[in-house]
Amino acid sequence: MTGLLGTLSEAWGEVRVHKARVLLSLVGVFLAVLAMTTVTALGQMAAQVQQEQGEASGGRTATIGVSAYDPMTGSVPRDEWDAGVQALVSRYGLPEEAVATLAYENGLYRFPGGTQAVETRRVSPSYGPLHRIQPVEGRWLRSGDRQSLSPALVVNRDFLGLLGAADLSGHPTVVIGGPQPVLATIVGVVAWNEGYPSAYRIDSSAGDATASAGGVGFWSPPSLELWVPSDQADAVVAAVQTDLARLLPGAEVQANRQDPENLEDTIAKLRLAVRAAGLVVLFLGGLGVLNIGLVTVRQRIREIGVRRSFGATSARVFSAVVLESVVATALAGLAAVALSVAIVRNLPLERWLAGGVPLVDAPGFPVSAAVEGLLAATAVGALAGLVPALIAVRVKVIDAIRF
Amino acid sequence: MSLLELTGIGRDVRLPDGSLLPVLAGVDLSVEPGEHVSIVGRSGSGKSTLLNVLGLLDSPTAGTYLLDGQPTDSLGGRRRSRLRGETFGFVFQQFNLLPRRTAEENVAAPLLYARGREFLTRNRAARAMLDRVGLGPRALSVPEKLSGGEQQRVAIARALVRGPRVVLADEPTGALDVETGAAVMALLAEVTAENGAALVTITHDLSVAALAGRRFRLDHGRLTPVAAGGALAAATSDRTDA
Structure with missing residues (x-):
């Protein structure tokens, strides 16, 4: 238990100390998650508008x-x-x-x-x-x-x-x-x-x-x-x-x-397209995290060596570097979801989408979009952290200390 | 049974042309609990390699190394790391403090790899150890704001915070002026003795070497004991060779 706490503590410490670097690397992930969650929420709202308008005429x-x-x-x-x-x-x-x-x-x-x-x-x-x-x-x-x-x-x-x-x-x-x-x-x-x-x-x-x-x-x-x-x-x-x-x-x-029976298919295709676009953006954001992770892990070789001298195992070094990336992207995802909720809740989007007609059943912010956004950000962090973590594990302790 | 016992230790390194260069050859050394041992030698004599072998940071290519009577060559990577963290404290010439972390965070860092109560009370233990080396008031300072002497005192506190049985110091005064170096070394010897830990120091400094109960000279990978009063000759020889 304390091992896990220690790894998390170490990862959080790295994120905290390297705030500027972390923030820079997370811009892409933040924007991608913001776009994904917001567009998913809007898609749901647009679907509801479509459905209500379709049902108003066709039943x-x-x-x-x-x-x-x-x-x-x-x-x-x-x-x-x-x-x-x-x-x-x-x-x-x-x-x-x-x-x-x-x-x-x-x-x-x-x-x-x-x-x-x-x-x-x-x-x-x-x-x-x-x-x-x-x-x-x-x-x-x-x-x-x-x-x-x-x-x-x-x-x-x-x-x-x-x-x-x-x-x-x-x-x-x-x-x-x-x-x-x-x-x-x-x-x-x-x-x-x-x-x-x-x-x-x-x-x-x-x-x-x-x-x-x-x-x-x-x-x-x-x-x-x-x-x-x-x-x-x-x-x-x-x-x-x-x-x-x-x-x-x-x-x-x-x-x-006479009801719009193909509406669900159309909306599903629309959502799929939006999600695909979001994934591409997220992938690009992940590349940014990976790139900066690679650069910084090389800069931190001495630090990794010092930690090995403290008794850090290879597994611990690996998980700390991966977790550092995960903690950072998860925080970026959380911030993006929060902003997305604020945007969707506070802007009169349903009125814009429905041409001023209020929805009968206005959908709330889709929990699934928020969860997906967080999971996607976390997964990107884990994937982007893998390569730097492998490099960190392969560092020779003696060389690292002398670096 | 000695705490550390090296018999016929050799360490070869492979050169870019494929040939092997012996850095250590037939090193015999035993260190008892609480003992202070110093090793002097010229640059490239293998001092740091020996220290790395002692601290389980490196593995010998020949000979046997017993830690508490147990052979270390059969240790797996995980056990080796754990044993290193639990048994040894390191003091480096260049301090190797973690940048942008406070002195307290630096001292607490080794306890991130400890378990249970030791892990949970790490900040308190770090503060107590900083108090012990006289840096309590600077606990929240980052290394960039500390002088060389202060940084090395933080490094000493860090090496001792986990209660190691052996402190390995690689040129602990090498980056300090003479006066500061002497003060730091005196502190290191004192605090280590207080904690009952053995201290193995590698140094060029005659006065630093003289503080040890037993002194050795490492030359071309071979370790030889220096009789009392012989340290000066060894050091002089080092400087001439260099």
């Missing part, structure tokens, strides 16, 4: 989009579609949170500045969790909203701006115009910066009979989204196509996976 892994149209008339009658979907859901016992519906329409909203058509998505409450939509203010749509005479809306900031409201503190409402206007309640605000107003509206409400008349009209037939386990996606696509085609005779049924 979570795995989301199956189902739609149908009649080749003769265009859209499938709404009641037939609803009945078909209901039968499908019942047959497979799909839970409510795994089934979402979506229909696009242009709603006529009466803003203080005049009536304006706004792209509106009529969605079921399960659409929000499926697309990882989290309002920055207020709440998302829920089942109880279907009982309300006033349709519930979740709008973006541009929509809110057209109403002249800064936030929801004044409980803003908006009239959905048309021949029979209905007063809608804004229950939540999302942070999308689309540059134009948009809204999510509960798929149905007690006031729909009149409100639907106020719409300019659906752009597309309603579609269904099913959230299923990734490994069952293909089977579900086939089953849904077959079953729904039978339930909706004469309609063309389309079912396909």
Whole structure:
């Protein structure tokens, strides 16, 4: 035990005494570890941004989009579609949170500045969790909203701006115009910066009979989204196509996976590329440590000889020189990881990466990146210390003392 | 049984042309515990080689060397190093202090290779030994800030801090002026005797050699005893030869 303590103490003493040399030799390692850990953390954050943005449009892994149209008339009658979907859901016992519906329409909203058509998505409450939509203010749509005479809306900031409201503190409402206007309640605000107003509206409400008349009209037939386990996606696509085609005779049924399924591969490749670049930099940093280690071990030959006269064994001299390198690079790695954490935590990187939209699940600093950074620095130190250590061991004590 | 016993020790070195040069030949020497022995000889006579052999820094090419009655030629590298650290303390002509370490760190350095309590209390032991050689107030000074005499006193403290049974001093006063050298040598002899360690000194200095209980002359690799009063003749001969 005291042997190990002695070796560590000796190594630390060398690092302490040769601060300037050690610092110079560690610049490369420090920068390499800083780059590796920071880029890994950023990569993770970028991956999260990609994932959330991908899921916002395509749904979570795995989301199956189902739609149908009649080749003769265009859209499938709404009641037939609803009945078909209901039968499908019942047959497979799909839970409510795994089934979402979506229909696009242009709603006529009466803003203080005049009536304006706004792209509106009529969605079921399960659409929000499926697309990882989290309002920055207020709440998302829920089942109880279907009982309300006033349709519930979740709008973006541009929509809110057209109403002249800064936030929801004044409980803003908006009239959905048309021949029979209905007063809608804004229950939540999302942070999308689309540059134009948009809204999510509960798929149905007690006031729909009149409100639907106020719409300019659906752009597309309603579609269904099913959230299923990734490994069952293909089977579900086939089953849904077959079953729904039978339930909706004469309609063309389309079912396909719409979540960004290749995203993980893309991100994995990106991370691999970043890691490879980091390793190259680390290798170059290691060469710097090795180079300075070689020069200084020759300068310290007398000292090594003196230590041998104290009773230092070859193994002890070897491990002390290697450890000196390891202690130094590990400290450089620690400093680099600390700086990396400070950078990633204190700069609004997620906002930069996501174009100002806050992440729903902002990842913390990846522990794996920190651990990898430290391990890489330590490994570089050990490798770079090997050659100087071998030279130190081969020094002849007598020659060293006379040196 | 002698502490150190050399019988017929020879040491050859290979020259660049492949031939062998005998540096030591048929050296017989025994050193008893607590004894003070001095060896004089001209430059190139093999004094340092003999000291290196005695201190297990070098191995003889002929003869037997018994340490505490045990042959040293069969020692493995690890055991040899350990035995060296536990048995010998070295004082070099050029002090060989570790640069940029304080006097205390220098004196404590040999204890980095000790075990247990000896290792854990190394700084306290170093400070006590520095006090003993009169350098307590300079414990935190680095060698670059110490005079030659002070540096050699630090080296003496370092040689003795681990309680060696033998102190090997190679020209301990060679880099010092006469007065400082005498003071340092007196201190070395005194502290070594206090610790009960044997002292083997290699020197050119007649007065230094005279401090020893037994004196030897090394000439062309051969060691011969010098009778009391013969040191002057040996030293004179050395200077003439040189």
